[in-house]
Amino acid sequence: MLFNSYEFLFLFLPIVLIGYYGILRNRGRLIFLTLMSYIFYGWWDYRFCALMLASTVIDYVSGLLIFRAPDTRRRRLWIVVSVIANLSLLGFFKYFDLGARTLNMMASLFGASSPLVSLLHITLPVGISFYTFQSMSYSIDIYRGVVKPARSFADFACYVSLFPQLVAGPIIRYKELADQLVVRTHTLQKFSLGITFFILGLAKKVILADGVAPFVDIVFGMEAPGLLASWVGILSYAMQIYFDFSGYSDMAVGLGLLLGFEFPQNFNSPYKSISITDFWRRWHMSLSTWLRDYLYIPLGGNRIGSVRTYVNLFITMLLGGLWHGANWTFVAWGAYHGVLLAIERASGRKSLLGWAPVFFQRALAFLLVLGGWVLFRSQSLEQVGAMYSGLFGLNGLGASFAATLKAAPLSCLMLVVTLGMAWMSPNTWEIRWRPGVWLALGLAILFVLCVGVILVNSSSPFLYFQF
Amino acid sequence: MTSHLYNDAESGSRGGSLAIVLLVGLVWIAMLAGDWWMRFAWYHWQTTLTARPIVAEGPDAPLVRQEVKETRGGDLTGLLGIPALARRFEQTRSATLNLSDEYGFRNIPPVKNRYFPLVAVGSSYIVAGETMSNTFSAALSRASGRDVYCYGWAARGPLFSVTRFLGDERFATNPPRVMVWGLVEREIGGDMLAELVKRLKGLNEEPLGAGVPGGRRIAWSVLAPRSVQKSLPASSVIAHLSHRAWNGIRYYVFGQLGPDVCFAARPVGGKPVLMYKWAIEAMKWTPDQRKPAKVVETLKFLDSFCKARGIKLVVMLIPDKEQVYRDRLPPEMDTPESPIPDSTLNAVEAGLRREGVPVVNLLGPFRERAREDVLLYWADDTHWNSEGIELAARCVWKEIEEKRLLDSP
Numbered sequence: 113m114l115f116n117s118y119e120f121l122f123l124f125l126p127i128v129l130i131g132y133y134g135i136l137r138n139r140g141r142l143i144f145l146t147l148m149s150y151i152f153y154g155w156w157d158y159r160f161c162a163l164m165l166a167s168t169v170i171d172y173v174s175g176l177l178i179f180r181a182p183d184t185r186r187r188r189l190w191i192v193v194s195v196i197a198n199l200s201l202l203g204f205f206k207y208f209d210l211g212a213r214t215l216n217m218m219a220s221l222f223g224a225s226s227p228l229v230s231l232l233h234i235t236l237p238v239g240i241s242f243y244t245f246q247s248m249s250y251s252i253d254i255y256r257g258v259v260k261p262a263r264s265f266a267d268f269a270c271y272v273s274l275f276p277q278l279v280a281g282p283i284i285r286y287k288e289l290a291d292q293l294v295v296r297t298h299t300l301q302k303f304s305l306g307i308t309f310f311i312l313g314l315a316k317k318v319i320l321a322d323g324v325a326p327f328v329d330i331v332f333g334m335e336a337p338g339l340l341a342s343w344v345g346i347l348s349y350a351m352q353i354y355f356d357f358s359g360y361s362d363m364a365v366g367l368g369l370l371l372g373f374e375f376p377q378n379f380n381s382p383y384k385s386i387s388i389t390d391f392w393r394r395w396h397m398s399l400s401t402w403l404r405d406y407l408y409i410p411l412g413g414n415r416i417g418s419v420r421t422y423v424n425l426f427i428t429m430l431l432g433g434l435w436h437g438a439n440w441t442f443v444a445w446g447a448y449h450g451v452l453l454a455i456e457r458a459s460g461r462k463s464l465l466g467w468a469p470v471f472f473q474r475a476l477a478f479l480l481v482l483g484g485w486v487l488f489r490s491q492s493l494e495q496v497g498a499m500y501s502g503l504f505g506l507n508g509l510g511a512s513f514a515a516t517l518k519a520a521p522l523s524c525l526m527l528v529v530t531l532g533m534a535w536m537s538p539n540t541w542e543i544r545w546r547p548g549v550w551l552a553l554g555l556a557i558l559f560v561l562c563v564g565v566i567l568v569n570s571s572s573p574f575l576y577f578q579f
Numbered sequence: 580m581t582s583h584l585y586n587d588a589e590s591g592s593r594g595g596s597l598a599i600v601l602l603v604g605l606v607w608i609a610m611l612a613g614d615w616w617m618r619f620a621w622y623h624w625q626t627t628l629t630a631r632p633i634v635a636e637g638p639d640a641p642l643v644r645q646e647v648k649e650t651r652g653g654d655l656t657g658l659l660g661i662p663a664l665a666r667r668f669e670q671t672r673s674a675t676l677n678l679s680d681e682y683g684f685r686n687i688p689p690v691k692n693r694y695f696p697l698v699a700v701g702s703s704y705i706v707a708g709e710t711m712s713n714t715f716s717a718a719l720s721r722a723s724g725r726d727v728y729c730y731g732w733a734a735r736g737p738l739f740s741v742t743r744f745l746g747d748e749r750f751a752t753n754p755p756r757v758m759v760w761g762l763v764e765r766e767i768g769g770d771m772l773a774e775l776v777k778r779l780k781g782l783n784e785e786p787l788g789a790g791v792p793g794g795r796r797i798a799w800s801v802l803a804p805r806s807v808q809k810s811l812p813a814s815s816v817i818a819h820l821s822h823r824a825w826n827g828i829r830y831y832v833f834g835q836l837g838p839d840v841c842f843a844a845r846p847v848g849g850k851p852v853l854m855y856k857w858a859i860e861a862m863k864w865t866p867d868q869r870k871p872a873k874v875v876e877t878l879k880f881l882d883s884f885c886k887a888r889g890i891k892l893v894v895m896l897i898p899d900k901e902q903v904y905r906d907r908l909p910p911e912m913d914t915p916e917s918p919i920p921d922s923t924l925n926a927v928e929a930g931l932r933r934e935g936v937p938v939v940n941l942l943g944p945f946r947e948r949a950r951e952d953v954l955l956y957w958a959d960d961t962h963w964n965s966e967g968i969e970l971a972a973r974c975v976w977k978e979i980e981e982k983r984l985l986d987s988p
Contacts, residue, residue: 118812122611304596305588307603374585521833541584547595552602559603563610567818568825 113155115310115363116318116566124152128275132371142270142293145371149273153238160237163201168272170197171247175254175261175268187255194251202244205237210438239279241435245402247272250286252406259287267293276367280360282378282398289373296372304547306369311555312540313362314562320533321356322569323526324348330516332489335498338510342502344517344527346482349489351530354383357396362540377541383534386473387463388452388480403432414457421457426450436488441496445487452480474535610817617816645677653960655853658839660826668853668959675710682749685729687711694753695728696985700740701761704897705731707962715761718965718972723979728755737766742778745884754889756985759975760881761895764902764924765861769870772877779884843907847954852907855961858899859912862919869923875930882936891984894931895975896924897963898942900956903949939978941971 113120128148135141154161174194181187212229219228250268253259262268271289331337331345358379368375378398385391392400408428414421426447433446456464463473486503490496501507517524650672656665680686685706699705699716706729708714716729730747732740741760744750812818826837841859843852878894885892901908902922913919928940945955948970955967963971979985 118815118818122614122815123811126611299589300593300596300600301588301591302585304599305585305591307599311603369588377584519835545584545587545591547591547599549595549598549602551595552598555599556602556606559606560610563817564821564824567812567815567821 113152115360115367116314116562118567119155121563121566124148129370138294138296139266143266145275146266146270146273149270149275149278152275153273153278156238157235160240163205163237163240164243164273165269167198167201167244167247168269170194171251171272172262172265172268174251178251178254179261191251191255195248198244198248198251202240205234205240207434207438208232208234210440214440236438242281242283243272243278245283245399245435246285249283249402249406253285253287259290262286262290263294274368274373276364276371276373277375280357280364281396282361282364282376283402284375284398285402288376292373298372301547302369302372305545306366308366308545308547308551308555309362309369309540310366311559311562313359313364313366315558316355316359316362316540318359318562318565318569320526320530321352321354321359322565324351324355324523324530326520326523327516327527328352328489332491332495332499334502336507337499337502338508338513339502339505341510341513341516342499342507344513346485346489346499346503347531348523348527349485350383350478350482351527351534353485353488354379354534355530358539379539380541381534381539383478383481384474385477385481386470387456387477388449389456390462391477391481392449392453399432399435403428407431418458422454425453425457429453439491441487441490441493444493444496445484448484448487614815614817618814647672647675647677649674653957653962655840655855655961656959658837658855659853660823660837661830664830665959668851670850670957670959672709678711685711685714685731686716690728693726695726696756697723697725697727697759697979698730698744698750698755698757699727699759699761700730700732700744701759701895702731702735702737702740702763702766703733704763704962705729705740705761706733707731708968709965713965713968715968715972718968719759719975722972722976723985725985731761737762737772738775738778741881742775745779745888751888757891757893757979758885759893759895761897763897764899764922765858767874767896767923767927768864768868769873769877772874775877776880779881841909841912843904844909845907847904847907847949847958848952850954850958852900852904852954852958853960854901854904854908855899856912858901858961859908859919862899862902862905862922864923865920866923866926871923871926871930874923874927875934875936878927878931878936879934882934892936893975893978893984894936894938895971896927896938896940896942897971898922898924898945900961900963902942903945903955937978937982937984939971939975941974944970944974 113124115121128145131144131148132141135144150161150164153164171194174190174197177190178187178194181190209231212227212231215229216224216227250259250262250271254261262271268286271284271286271293274289277284325348327344327348331341331348334341337345361378365375365377376398378396380394380397382391382395385394408424411424411427412420413424427450429450430443430446433442433444433449436442436445463477465473465476486499487496490499498507502510652665652669656669659665659668678685678687680688680690682690684690685708697716697719699719705715708717711717714729715731716727720727730740730744732743741758744758822837829835829837839856841854841856843854846852878892882892902924905919908919922942924940924942928938931938945967948955948966953966954964955970956963
């Protein structure tokens, strides 16, 4: 279930809070949270739970075996087993069909008349990329001697499945949570900060991100969007994905605080970046640091010459792109960012426009990010071509799109508001938190507004109201 | 950065934090408690949560006697959500006494130990009627001179009532001669109806009434995540209020109507009429989407299934108001870029006639009557009015008589 769903807000969350604070012992609380997290996850499809359990068991056992291994050779053996098992699960459930489709397409190019591999049409388990990376980092960190194995299977199962961060991050490493699984503080201040974060995140998601979403769907559904439509569409998408994802991260942080956990920051005003390098320090920070520590540095990082550094950056971003989804457009998006990062690294400057005022540096970085979002959002490479053509005016001005804008004044307003907020206002983590009656009142009103918006968009009460 | 924020939190004001927890908590609890209370008190959600008993007699029998005062407005004015605007369209429903039989259906009790040669099944159109004597079953009873049982089940989609009826032990041992199944145009689609075959095959394996001596039993399928996902927000009073508020804001601030309702281009019988936008959208479905051949195949299966139980099926195809008064659609809903194809009802009727399944397509008679500027549906509602119900009953009885469905063995 999603955080911004009725069943989460008015069924699941109250049960979790009552149960959690009704249990006094930490071990009981962790078991309860694990159980509820599996219910939360199984809400999509109960079969997914088996997969998460498998991933949990593999890494818990691997962790113990690595830790207890008498020599380096066996430690290496068990880490290889763990990594292969995790990547196999991820690869099969997320990428099998992509691989099969690609193979069949290539075979048909060489004259094969029938598909080589049948598609399995596997339902992608929600959040598998997140929890696989999390649990894999556990085994790797034990191998590296950074952490010790979890005290018990219950602790580790709770860490992997913890519902606030299960399906959309932030990707939390075991070492960040290990101590908190043993001891957490529960204070009024922390609880109220949790409420603040959750409601602000909810507002970012349901008011701002969903507010601009209609334009995105319309424009990316067009065969040949004009200049106006393309720019409105891509700007809307940039705002939608940022406020959606960062809103979800804020909600995760807020929920974590309600349960006593302190999660790391995941977004830091990414559209204020002065370069693509800077962007990746601010966008989905838990993923970029994960990729840095578990992929880029093991590949050699910047330790073995300039050319190898560029190659490593490219490979890291390419795989990072693939992590986002089983489509070649994501790989292209990763490659695009890899190339840009390599160019920036080669230039040796913080920004390609290092000599210009910060405004221009930010504008360039933002334009480059927008170019990447076209790849990210498009369903196919044909759509990518159509969008780029539109952005460069090759599909004409498309003045008729003005009627669409006029018919959706609220989405226009939301687009202006989100652009202003992304560029000019402090982010959730920068806002100076001063709890008080006025903030409480504001949050209560915002919460009611969010619930109203969620329900207007997700319900059709008329049928039931009548009878 | 991270620890900085959390350190700041710890040094925040305790009183201020308390205010946040108390105020937001109270608002949340009020919404939570209010919504759940209203769900049971107002929406009677428990009747959808639990399966209606197949056999219920004695003190548990859901016998209802409800005196309804004169009301104004229908489902479309409710959806419009702008009271000042709705008043222009609202029609008056006279005060009446609503009854349900010993089994919870809209029939005048007692029905126990009575034989009904005709049964009408379907969704809200079968239940609808200003008074007990204005329902489709009452009208068919007048037209035929026979007892007609109303087995309508509102707001549960096209398949629910027919499946329940065919699984009802009461009628398994003493089946009616004829079952009239009313299918509303916007609910007719090959893929939608195909589910019926699965359900009916399931009935053969495990009759619905089996092992249920009375009282309620939990309908686990209703508690499945997908059902709960849909039914919880849809039965929320906050959702209802939110819709009303949003419709008002949209109209008064942006000058736009909501997504559900539009105005007919011209009045009918001098009355301004509301139309249901989703019914117009459904009219735009192409044959590829509707799959009339699959509809016919499903109904043929149902016909054989009924015959095996000694029941003759009559399919009643009910056109939507928007289809009948198609010449009055608002121009923006019927544009050259998005043209509306011919009604699929004619194709379904032709297919059923080819297969020998008795069918009554109400589109022709309704359009003919509509040309006389007669309103066959409530101006403020999606459902048919007494005129429409009477005409439908006459058409159905004509088919039953012509085919001698009641007489032949």
